[in-house]
Amino acid sequence: MPNARMVSLVALSLIVGQLIIRGWLVATGNFYWDDLVLVARASSNPILSWEYLGHGHDGHFMPAAFLLAGVATWLAPLNWVLPALMLVVLQAIASVAVWRMVRTIAPRARVGALVALAFYLFSPMTVPAFAWWAAGLNTLPMQAAMAWIVADAVRLARGDVDDARRRLVWIRSTVVFVIALAFFEKSLFILPVALVAAVLANGGVRATMPTLRAARELWISLTVTAALWVGVYFLTTDPTSGEHSVAQTARLVWRSVTDAIVPSLVGGPWEWERWTPSPPTGFPQMWMIVGGWLVLAGVTWWAIARRRGGAVIVGCAVLYAVAAQIPVMWNRSSPQTAIELAQHMRYLPDTALVFTIALALLCAAPSRIADVGGRHVRTSDGETGQGEEKSALPAFASVVGALVVVSALVSLVSFSSSWRDNPTGDYLETATAALHDAAAQGPDGLTLLDQSVPLEILQPFVYPDNQVSRIFGRVAPRPDFGVATDRLFVLDTAGNLVPGGVTQRRIIYAGSGTCRTPEVAGPTRLRLDGPLFSWPWTIALSYCATRDGEIEIALEDGEAVRAPVRAGLGSVYVRIGGGGDHVDLRPLTPGLRLHTGAGRVGEAAEARFAGG
Missing domain, CATH: 2.60.120.260 (Galactose-binding domain-like)
Structure with a gap:
């Protein structure tokens, strides 16, 4: 049985390993789709203006994400190094916060705590949103904030915080909540997740009222903040715009469960395919879907048979996994939406984190007592942690967890190969160099007319953010963009500056x-x-x-x-x-x-x- 120091070292090694792998993933990636929309807006608006920060983007209200994107564009326009570093730093913050949360929920669990952490660190559910800068700016702060607030809520509910520090804890968590909301409105889910986690960590459903009283300042503060933010959100965005279908929503949610969430429980999918300009789509083999359901069934059986309150914990995690998909799938449920959208998996990082919370809660839950040979014997002991020494389960869980991690790494390598099949990076690099060369012609150099970037980079429905004057607006040196010129040059589909003409409409x-x-x-x-x-x-x-x-x-x-x-x-x-x-x-x-x-x-x- 590893001691506490060894557990901490293993956890640190897992986090460092994850960051190295994620660093390699983003180093081999580049800008994609919404990334360029953020760049275009940051290049055509003052980055501290409300017109920029308060812009409703595709149903999202995300001023903090816009601010980070604006700073990156201002410091190093169209240089992927800075966005990549941002993603790795945000992931590091989230991973450390998750380990803090796991140790808070299950302070005496050792192997179980490491299994829960490893599940979060390497789950395929967290990969696609991480690699995509625009998505990572949304979801990574949410993950870090959810982990942090859940830990604080559990500490307050258990009475682990003395009176002198209570105010600091709930104010700090409220500030973290506001920051997360400023990155992603889906962070509203943090409040119910933290409440349910605190109740379950404090003894189960019967501890609801004591939990509410023990952390009442936190719940009041988070509820008021959430209510105010909902008002601001509906004033600045129109999430109900577009066509929607209940039937299509149901199909998308079910596909997300069966072909994304369930196979991820065994480290799938291993096959990712891409049709530019769409992001990679995961296609799990049938054995992964069956294996995922078997893993879920096995964990459910163990939770119900060996852990008091295990059924409620598993039920809450499954309920979140399904319910959290409904709003986003409803927003994408037009009849023209391909069902494979649910297999992109970029909407699932918070689900992976909720499953991690559930694993930690199961490790911390008191064990059931079995009657063996006329005497009572503990199969495990959540309060003392000594049960792990008396059972082969930790060793079995470690082996299974290691196999799932290896499977998840295979999935990540496959995803990376598909993600690199992206013409955006080469186009931006070539075009930036061509604009630099054109600017070197001197004060009497070219004046460029605006044009759309190629369809495989951005499509016309994001106009005017698909215009080269906006995407390359902060690139320097470059020729001026104007409305008239006597020499027409355009950027070709590869980004080269070539003689232009006008089609005959x-x-x-x-x-x-x-x-x-x-x-x-x-x-x-x-x-x-x-x-x-x-x-x-x-x-x-x-x-x-x-x-x-x-x-x-x-x-x-x-x-x-x-x-x-x-x-x-x-x-x-x-x-x-x-x-x-x-x-x-x-x-x-x-x-x-x-x-x-x-x-x-x-x-x-x-x-x-x-x-x-």
Whole structure:
């Protein structure tokens, strides 16, 4: 039987091992999807403004996560090193907090405490959200806060805190709760989890009222904080927007249970597949699903047969695993949502932590008394910890736990291989270098028009955060982004800066004059060969100008923009919003006259695809 010092050293070794593995995982990763949305917003807004911090992002209210993302973007724009370090540091804080919680709940359990810790540290349920920066900024602070507050709640409920420190403990936990909420609104679940954990650690359901009284300041403070935060959340976000389906929610929740939570109990899945731009999807083998159910059944039997209150502990953990999936799956339950969304597993880190709490509670629960040969014999002793010496169960649990950890590492390696199949990192690196090179041309260098990043990087429904001017807004040095240029260059799908052209959505008819007799001396309407719907378009217009100057150009229902022209033959490319069936043109410089040739309205693209 290991002593307390050895247990602490093993726990420290497990945490360090986890951080090394997680460090390797993020070192081989890069930005992905919502990461770039955070970068785009941090690059186009002051990072301390409410417009940035209070933005409702995809149903989330997360000002603290926005703040960290903004600081990282400000210090090292599009440099993955800083986000990777953030994730490892946040994981270290969470892992230490979990070990503190396990030792608080089960102070005399040794092998059982290490098994509970190892389950949290290496569970596949915690991997996908960790590797994804935007998701990690949400869930890692929640995990750390949940572990910390559960530990404090158990200490207060048991009376382990003297009167001189009670105020410090509940105020500290309230501050931690507020911080967690500022990262992720799902941290509201911390309150019921902490309450149930404190009740079960204090003797079970019959100890509910004593637990409420023993930690009343904490419960009042957390409840008031949660109520206020709910009000703020619904004022700043619209979580009910979009299509929703009860049937689809039920299918997603069930798939999450059977193909994500259950196989993770044996370290699965081992197979991860990815179809860019989606994140990796886990596909467990049937034996993993069956094995997971068998593990759950075995733990349930042991809890009921050997631990007083074990059925309630297991029941609460299972209830959380299912109930916690309902809000997020409801939010994703449109008829178009693929059922495989539930197998991405990025919504499960808090479930892994609740299972860890349940394991610690089972280790701490008093054992049942068995009658053997006319005398009472303890199968184990939760109060003294000596029962672990009298049973082969700890050794068996250690072997099974080690096998599950090995299986989980196989899953992590497979996930990492799939996660690396991501074009974003190469695109950002190439594009940043191309922008640096373009800026080196000097003060008369290029002016770039805005454009969307490739579809495999970000898709149009996140507009305008898929625009290069926002994603690369804090990169320096780089050319200026403007609304008009006489030399059109674009970033290709690999991130290289190449000559651009304009696709032919509509044709602008040539003017009736000539270069000798220019027809545009005042406000003029240029006809299109058909109507346009309102959208950010790019106009390519050839002209002859009598002198250098400036023109104003607008689509029928859009705002006018200014563009420079040069004497003689030339072309101008203008990024403009609006629609309609004509283009309005007006010289602004006195004495400027123009003849306009044929032009195009469409999307900026590589010249080889745009036809010039």
